Amino acid sequence: MRVVFLGTGGTYPSKKRNVSSVTTQIGPDVVMFDCGEGTQRQLTISPVSFMRIRAVFFTHLHADHFLGLPGLIQSMSLNGRTEALQVFGPDKTIETVRDMLNLGHFRSQFDVIAKELAPGENIDLGSFNVSVAEASHNVPSLAFAVEEEPRRGRFDIQRAKELGIPAGPKYRDLQEGRPVTVDGRTIQPQDVIGQERSGRKMVYSGDTRPCQSVTEMAAGADMLIHDGTLDSTHARLADEFGHSTAAQAAKVAKDAGVATLYLTHISPRYDDDSVLLAEARSVFPHSVVAHDLDVVEIRYRKPG
Amino acid sequence: MRVVFLGTGGTYPSKKRNVSSVTTQIGPDVVMFDCGEGTQRQLTISPVSFMRIRAVFFTHLHADHFLGLPGLIQSMSLNGRTEALQVFGPDKTIETVRDMLNLGHFRSQFDVIAKELAPGENIDLGSFNVSVAEASHNVPSLAFAVEEEPRRGRFDIQRAKELGIPAGPKYRDLQEGRPVTVDGRTIQPQDVIGQERSGRKMVYSGDTRPCQSVTEMAAGADMLIHDGTLDSTHARLADEFGHSTAAQAAKVAKDAGVATLYLTHISPRYDDDSVLLAEARSVFPHSVVAHDLDVVEIRYRKPG
Numbered sequence: 321m322r323v324v325f326l327g328t329g330g331t332y333p334s335k336k337r338n339v340s341s342v343t344t345q346i347g348p349d350v351v352m353f354d355c356g357e358g359t360q361r362q363l364t365i366s367p368v369s370f371m372r373i374r375a376v377f378f379t380h381l382h383a384d385h386f387l388g389l390p391g392l393i394q395s396m397s398l399n400g401r402t403e404a405l406q407v408f409g410p411d412k413t414i415e416t417v418r419d420m421l422n423l424g425h426f427r428s429q430f431d432v433i434a435k436e437l438a439p440g441e442n443i444d445l446g447s448f449n450v451s452v453a454e455a456s457h458n459v460p461s462l463a464f465a466v467e468e469e470p471r472r473g474r475f476d477i478q479r480a481k482e483l484g485i486p487a488g489p490k491y492r493d494l495q496e497g498r499p500v501t502v503d504g505r506t507i508q509p510q511d512v513i514g515q516e517r518s519g520r521k522m523v524y525s526g527d528t529r530p531c532q533s534v535t536e537m538a539a540g541a542d543m544l545i546h547d548g549t550l551d552s553t554h555a556r557l558a559d560e561f562g563h564s565t566a567a568q569a570a571k572v573a574k575d576a577g578v579a580t581l582y583l584t585h586i587s588p589r590y591d592d593d594s595v596l597l598a599e600a601r602s603v604f605p606h607s608v609v610a611h612d613l614d615v616v617e618i619r620y621r622k623p624g
Numbered sequence: 625m626r627v628v629f630l631g632t633g634g635t636y637p638s639k640k641r642n643v644s645s646v647t648t649q650i651g652p653d654v655v656m657f658d659c660g661e662g663t664q665r666q667l668t669i670s671p672v673s674f675m676r677i678r679a680v681f682f683t684h685l686h687a688d689h690f691l692g693l694p695g696l697i698q699s700m701s702l703n704g705r706t707e708a709l710q711v712f713g714p715d716k717t718i719e720t721v722r723d724m725l726n727l728g729h730f731r732s733q734f735d736v737i738a739k740e741l742a743p744g745e746n747i748d749l750g751s752f753n754v755s756v757a758e759a760s761h762n763v764p765s766l767a768f769a770v771e772e773e774p775r776r777g778r779f780d781i782q783r784a785k786e787l788g789i790p791a792g793p794k795y796r797d798l799q800e801g802r803p804v805t806v807d808g809r810t811i812q813p814q815d816v817i818g819q820e821r822s823g824r825k826m827v828y829s830g831d832t833r834p835c836q837s838v839t840e841m842a843a844g845a846d847m848l849i850h851d852g853t854l855d856s857t858h859a860r861l862a863d864e865f866g867h868s869t870a871a872q873a874a875k876v877a878k879d880a881g882v883a884t885l886y887l888t889h890i891s892p893r894y895d896d897d898s899v900l901l902a903e904a905r906s907v908f909p910h911s912v913v914a915h916d917l918d919v920v921e922i923r924y925r926k927p928g
Contacts, residue, residue, distance in 0.1 A: 332699040333665040339695075357695040358662035361637040381728035383698050387691070391643075391661040394687050395636040416728055424685035424720055425763045459729045 321346050321468070321520045321618040323543060325584065326362040328610045330527075330549045330563070331384055333358065334588040337612050339384035342545060342584070343368050344466050344522055346447045352376045353464060353524045359388030360395050366613055371401060375445060378409030379526025380461035381416055390420040397429040404431040408443065408450075410460040411436055437462060439533065448519070453537040455528035457562035463526055463534045465541070468519025471620075480512045520618045523578070527585060529559060530568040538576035542618045545610065546572060548583030551595050566596040570603035579621070582610040625650050625772070625824045625922040627847060629888065630666040632914045634831075634853045634867070635688055637662065638892040641916050643688035646849060646888070647672050648770050648826055650751045656680045657768060657828045663692030664699050670917055675705060679749060682713030683830025684765035685720055694724040701733040708735040712747065712754075714764040715740055741766060743837065752823070757841040759832035761866035767830055767838045769845070772823025775924075784816045824922045827882070831889060833863060834872040842880035846922045849914065850876060852887030855899050870900040874907035883925070886914040 322345045329337030339356030350372040352359075363370045370392060378386050386409075393405065407417050417434040437443070439454040439462065448468050455461040475495055485491065485507060490500040494509045501507070523538040525546040538544045549563035558565050564572075566583055573581035581604055586593055593609045600607035626649045633641030643660030654676040656663075667674045674696060682690050690713075697709065711721050721738040741747075743758040743766065752772050759765040779799055789795065789811060794804040798813045805811070827842040829850040842848045853867035862869050868876075870887055877885035885908055890897055897913045904911035 332695070332702060333668060335668050338665060357692065358665050361642060361662050361665075364637060364639050383695055383728055383730055386728060387695050388661065391636070391687055391691050398636060412728070419723055419727055423723055424687055424690060424716070426687055 321466070321522065321542075323522060323545075323616045323618065324366050324368050325582075325610045325612060325614045325616075326359055326366060326368075327354075327356050328584045328586055328612050328614075330585040330587045332588060334591075336591075337586060337588070338362050339388075340585060341388065342524060343373070345372070346466075346468065348372055349374050349445065349447055351445065351448075351450065351466065354379055354385040354526065355388040355392060356384045357387040357391075360392045362612065363392075367615060370396060371399060373405070375406040375408060375443075375450075377450065377462075377464050378407070378413055379455065379463065379524070380410055380457055380459050381412055382459065382527070385526070386416065386420075389417070390423060390426075393421065393428050393432060394426055401430050404433055407432060407434045408437050409434070410462050412460075413437075451537065453533045454531075455526050455534055456531040457527045457529070459562075461526055461528060461562070463524060463528065463537055465521060465523045465537050467521045470519050471517045473514030473516055476512050476514065483507055483511065485512070517620060520620060522618060525564075525569075525572075527562060528564060529562055530564050530572050535572050535576050538572065538578055541576065541578045542621065543580050543582060543616065544573050544576065544578040545582045545584050547585045548596055548600065548609070549585050549587050551590075551599055566600040566607075566609075567603050570600040570607050573607065574604040579606065581607045582616070583607065584610045586610075625770075625826065625846075627826060627849075627920045627922065628670050628672050629886075629914045629916060629918045629920075630663055630670060630672075631658075631660050632888045632890055632916050632918075634889040634891045636892060638895075640895070641890060641892070642666050643692075644683075644889060645692065646828060647677070649676070650770075650772065652676055653678050653749065653751055655749065655752075655754065655770065658683055658689040658830065659692040659696060660688045661691040661695075664696045666916065667696075671919060674700060675703060677709070679710040679712060679747075679754075681754065681766075681768050682711070682717055683759065683767065683828070684714055684761055684763050685716055686763065686831070689830070690720065690724075693721070694727060694730075697725065697732050697736060698730055705734050708737055711736060711738045712741050713738070714766050716764075717741075755841065757837045758835075759830050759838055760835040761831045761833070763866075765830055765832060765866070767828060767832065767841055769825060769827045769841050771825045774823050775821045777818030777820055780816050780818065787811055787815065789816070821924060824924060826922060829868075829873075829876075831866060832868060833866055834868050834876050839876050839880050842876065842882055845880065845882045846925065847884050847886060847920065848877050848880065848882040849886045849888050851889045852900055852904065852913070853889050853891050855894075855903055870904040870911075870913075871907050874904040874911050877911065878908040883910065885911045886920070887911065888914045890914075 326341035327338035631642035
């Protein structure tokens with residue numbers, strides 16, 4: 321599972337940070353979360369192919385999270401895309417997508433299918449699942465979790481040999497969960513196959529105050545990407561505009577027991593973001609401030 | 625008169641070029657021509673202050689020329705702008721601007737006044753004038769000329785002293801075109817004031833095939849910024865999609881007798897644009913291929 325940060329800045333772009341967008345890739349499939357203005361330009365300087373984007377999820381309908389969609393669709397269309405693109409988001413997403421596609425002289429050569437989501441929904445995208453929770457912003461706002469299906473445990477070939485199981489169809493039967501018989505002995509799958517391994521899990525909060533629903537969704541995630549717009553000296557401002565401080569994001573990460581926290585939606589006021597990093601790490605040591613074009617591979621955790 | 629190229633790429637952005645936008649500044653006033661997606665990010669890395677933009681002119685309503693407007697307006701609004709912004713363009717501009725401002729959850733804190741223009745119109749912006757010509761694209765499309773008012777000739781102080789004119793109110797009378805009397809002699813303004821000097825003139829073609837109306841508008845311009853999307857091996861494609869080759873743009877510049885040609889709207893296919901430069905210079909030696917963030921000062925021409 322590869323996560324690419326395309327834009328990590330809050331509200332409006334700065335020299336160093338474009339506005340919000342992040343992609344998650346599992347195998348060949350890319351899913352995009354938020355698509356602020358200029359995202360297609362960021363894609364050109366990233367390792368992500370924009371033709372592989374299967375779906376776009378909007379956390380909310382502030383322009384720094386969605387204005388990149390019509391240009392991206394236009395470029396996909398000019399580059400010959402024919403496959404439909406799914407666009408998910410909160411209330412008003414259908415109307416907003418329709419209005420964006422009707423601007424100026426342009427008609428997409430492929431279908432754009434918009435769907436409005438409610439907290440608690442799950443979207444099955446084949447190799448992974450996206451679930452939806454409510455965030456706490458000043459407009460309707462969602463958080464998303466990307467989770468792989470749990471994987472089968474490892475097949476222990478050494479043990480299989482010791483049990484005298486001949487390589488071949490019986491291996492497959494065991495891997496697919498069926499007992500086999502060898503020399504009159506019944507061998508159960510669990511005799512040669514280890515514990516089921518969890519799939520990887522990434523959670524993206526969008527713009528949000530710290531809140532219980534995002535903390536619950538993030539439980540045990542490998543990566544939590546959380547609003548960390550401001551430092552604690554601006555806690556009141558953060559609350560007023562529906563954002564989190566770095567320390568609040570770190571507290572969510574700690575309470576949820578995630579492996580690593582990435583702060584995003586960094587205010588353009590921080591030319592130097594070390595104050596955010598220090599503040600987050602004082603609460604939760606496995607904190608990172610995300611930067612534009614960072615590429616992070618989420619690996620399977622060792623069982624145990 | 626300072627011209628800043630914010631985006632010089634055609635159709636969609638590439639690593640090196642963002643989509644179309646250019647600004648012209650005279651004194652403190654900035655006017656923007658086209659505003660493709662990501663223009664506000666380009667502004668952050670340019671010397672242009674986005675708060676000084678008085679008006680935006682759209683050549684036509686293809687997304688790579690206008691999608692940057694709503695984000696720019698939002699950032700101006702968040703930064704406290706209260707002064708109205710004028711937006712000019714061809715038919716459908718009023719509807720397109722209205723629709724862009726109604727996307728998602730956002731209300732501008734200042735007025736955005738859209739006006740549709742026809743070829744032949746002139747817009748008086750105080751320190752300069754913008755005139756409008758028809759371009760030849762595959763949707764309704766305009767070209768614009770920015771012209772300063774002609775300036776008075778220089779006051780020749782040495783000559784005034786020789787004529788015995790005392791420094792003071794009589795100097796002002798002469799500068800404002802009134803004759804004065806010195807020791808019974810009548811002195812005419814033209815005795816001490818040189819020829820009227822032309823104001824500077826910049827012409828921006830937008831997306832266009834070579835055409836007579838743009839050639840006429842560009843007559844004697846200091847700078848012509850012209851569509852030079854493709855090289856001559858793709859002349860047929862250029863014509864089909866309503867663009868010019870570098871050689872065609874150079875022919876327009878030559879016929880119009882401009883001082884310098886800047887090619888813009890360069891196709892993303894040119895990682896190396898030297899083929900366009902060579903082709904243009906073979907027709908018109910004072911040709912340049914514009915690059916993002918180029919800053920060009922247009923100086924007054926020496927009278928002669």
